[in-house]
Amino acid sequence: MKDNMSEDTKTVLVKLDGITVCFNGKNVLQDVSFDILSDQIVTVIGPNGAGKTTLLKIILGIIRPDQGSVWKKEGIKIGYVPQKLNLPRTVPLTVERFLCLENKYDRAELLQALEETGAQNLLSRSIHPLSGGEIQRVMLARTLLKQPDLLVLDEPAQGLDPAGEEQLYSLLSELNKTKHCAIVMVSHDLHVVMASTHQVLCLNRHICCSGTPDEISDLPDYHTLFGKNSSLAFYRHHHDHTHLPDGSIRHVD
Amino acid sequence: MWTEPFILRGLIAAVVMAMLASPIGCLMIWRRMAYFSDSLSHSALAGVLLGIALGIGQNPGVAIVVCLTALLLTQIPDRFVIGSDLLLLIIGQTALCAGIIGFSYMPGIRTDLTAYLFGDVLSVTENDLIFIIISSCFCAVLLFLNWKKMIFTAILPDIAQSEGISSKKQSVIFMVLTALFVALAFKTTGILLISALLIIPPCSARFFAKTPEQMAFLGALIGIVCVITGLACSIFFDLPAAPAMEIICALFFFLFRTFGIHK
Numbered sequence: 001m002k003d004n005m006s007e008d009t010k011t012v013l014v015k016l017d018g019i020t021v022c023f024n025g026k027n028v029l030q031d032v033s034f035d036i037l038s039d040q041i042v043t044v045i046g047p048n049g050a051g052k053t054t055l056l057k058i059i060l061g062i063i064r065p066d067q068g069s070v071w072k073k074e075g076i077k078i079g080y081v082p083q084k085l086n087l088p089r090t091v092p093l094t095v096e097r098f099l100c101l102e103n104k105y106d107r108a109e110l111l112q113a114l115e116e117t118g119a120q121n122l123l124s125r126s127i128h129p130l131s132g133g134e135i136q137r138v139m140l141a142r143t144l145l146k147q148p149d150l151l152v153l154d155e156p157a158q159g160l161d162p163a164g165e166e167q168l169y170s171l172l173s174e175l176n177k178t179k180h181c182a183i184v185m186v187s188h189d190l191h192v193v194m195a196s197t198h199q200v201l202c203l204n205r206h207i208c209c210s211g212t213p214d215e216i217s218d219l220p221d222y223h224t225l226f227g228k229n230s231s232l233a234f235y236r237h238h239h240d241h242t243h244l245p246d247g248s249i250r251h252v253d
Numbered sequence: 254m255w256t257e258p259f260i261l262r263g264l265i266a267a268v269v270m271a272m273l274a275s276p277i278g279c280l281m282i283w284r285r286m287a288y289f290s291d292s293l294s295h296s297a298l299a300g301v302l303l304g305i306a307l308g309i310g311q312n313p314g315v316a317i318v319v320c321l322t323a324l325l326l327t328q329i330p331d332r333f334v335i336g337s338d339l340l341l342l343i344i345g346q347t348a349l350c351a352g353i354i355g356f357s358y359m360p361g362i363r364t365d366l367t368a369y370l371f372g373d374v375l376s377v378t379e380n381d382l383i384f385i386i387i388s389s390c391f392c393a394v395l396l397f398l399n400w401k402k403m404i405f406t407a408i409l410p411d412i413a414q415s416e417g418i419s420s421k422k423q424s425v426i427f428m429v430l431t432a433l434f435v436a437l438a439f440k441t442t443g444i445l446l447i448s449a450l451l452i453i454p455p456c457s458a459r460f461f462a463k464t465p466e467q468m469a470f471l472g473a474l475i476g477i478v479c480v481i482t483g484l485a486c487s488i489f490f491d492l493p494a495a496p497a498m499e500i501i502c503a504l505f506f507f508l509f510r511t512f513g514i515h516k
Contacts, residue, residue, distance in 0.1 A: 040457075057411070059417060060411075060415035061414070062411050062414045062415055076462060078415065080411070080412050080415045080416075082411055082412065085409075087408055087409075088282075088283055088285060090282045090283055090410060090456075090459060091283050091404075091408050091464055091467060091468075092459060092462040092464055092467065092468050092515065093464070093465065094464065096464070097464050101401070101404065101405045101408075102401070102405060102410070102413075104415060126463075126515070146416075147417075151414075238357060250510075
């Protein structure tokens with residue numbers, strides 16, 4: 001019951017209760033309920049069209065649920081790193097100006113945030129020619145300036161090579177530890193998640209299963225693939241049901 | 254010659270319009286809504302008719318109709334089967350044709366359509382000028398108060414929304430700005446050429462600008478030079494003013510495109 005001890009000191013940041021979302025009469029999310037606790041890292045995985053991004057947008061308040069409620073801790077600051085930064089090339093924008101889109105920060109603050117994400121040399125560059133990994137770092141630095149209680153990332157590892165992915169994940173878990181920032185992210189991979197994840201949510205319009213990835217990190221396959229100190233971990237699914245082609249769900253007795 | 258009252262009025266109207274056109278045009282470009290001003294301006298003809306029919310004058314009539322059209326356009330759902338660019342085109346052309354047909358039924362009015370379609374900057378009256386100055390002051394205040402939020406929403410709508418900036422509110426402000434601009438500009442540039450002044454100067458400025466503000470500022474400078482030169486061409490070479498302004502804008506665009514820093 002060691003786990004329960006530490007749970008006591010955590011507060012609930014966001015509480016989703018019975019969230020249902022429909023697009024064009026089709027349920028994208030159905031009766032999704034879960035809590036995001038402070039200091040926690042939650043990874044959401046699921047197949048294409050499972051409603052992962054929709055779930056994040058519900059948390060962020062970008063879309064409203066058709067049913068259910070979203071409760072957020074008062075005064076909570078949430079940083080959002082979207083899947084892709086679709087900036088129109090018609091906007092002349094340096095990294096410096098991009099970081100100050102909402103508030104003005106002084107140069108030292110900007111440099112410090114960029115340094116934390118390893119992008120300090122980009123400050124005066126134009127944002128358009130940057131690579132996917134560089135933009136990822138700049139976006140992360142932007143959210144850090146706000147000193148968020150919760151970071152929401154949509155497939156942050158997409159488009160990164162394995163080394164970049166590893167780097168990103170160790171950066172995230174460091175932020176989680178040193179800044180006590182809770183993290184919710186969507187992973188593009190069904191089987192590999194960040195090792196320091198506290199909770200994995202497997203989503204397919206509803207929550208199929210959830211749990212910690214800890215138990216599987218001892219698997220021999222895991223070590224041969226990623227080495228002992230890897231930031232990546234396997235997650236093994238424990239489904240008690242199967243999805244039939246017509247969209248209905250059959251529970252395994 | 255330049256001190257003739259009707260030339261002075263035209264000059265002031267054109268310069269005020271050029272200054273305002275650049276920031277609004279920038280936002281339009283960044284929002285990828287270049288068609289938007291076209292549709293709106295095409296509905297201005299119907300506004301002229303309404304103004305005459307109600308006896309409230311052309312400018313208020315245009316302002317009302319264009320604002321209503323703009324607010325109607327904000328109601329287009331995001332995931333409509335026909336994309337919003339197509340819908341804008343359909344609405345714009347329909348509004349224009351309805352206006353032209355409406356005009357043919359108005360007896361006793363000087364139906365000089367060319368003046369409405371391509372502008373008649375030298376016919377700006379004192380009342381027009383007062384209307385132009387008051388509405389541009391209003392636009393300038395709206396722009397000044399919302400500039401940062403408007404840029405944020407224009408280029409990162411989802412993130413802005415997640416940080417508590419209502420994208421719905423920002424779109425309504427943007428639509429009202431554009432509608433007012435159409436109402437104050439249609440006499441100077443004509444219904445068909447409003448978009449040219451909104452879009453071309455900021456596009457030229459893009460080749461030299463490092464920040465959004467530089468683009469808006471440089472665009473305004475280019476716009477002012479273009480309208481003054483266009484007006485001069487109209488006076489000295491007897492060219493139609495608004496088309497001359499457009500051609501000069503386009504010349505600037507190609508010049509800046511050739512020598513620009515950011516391509």
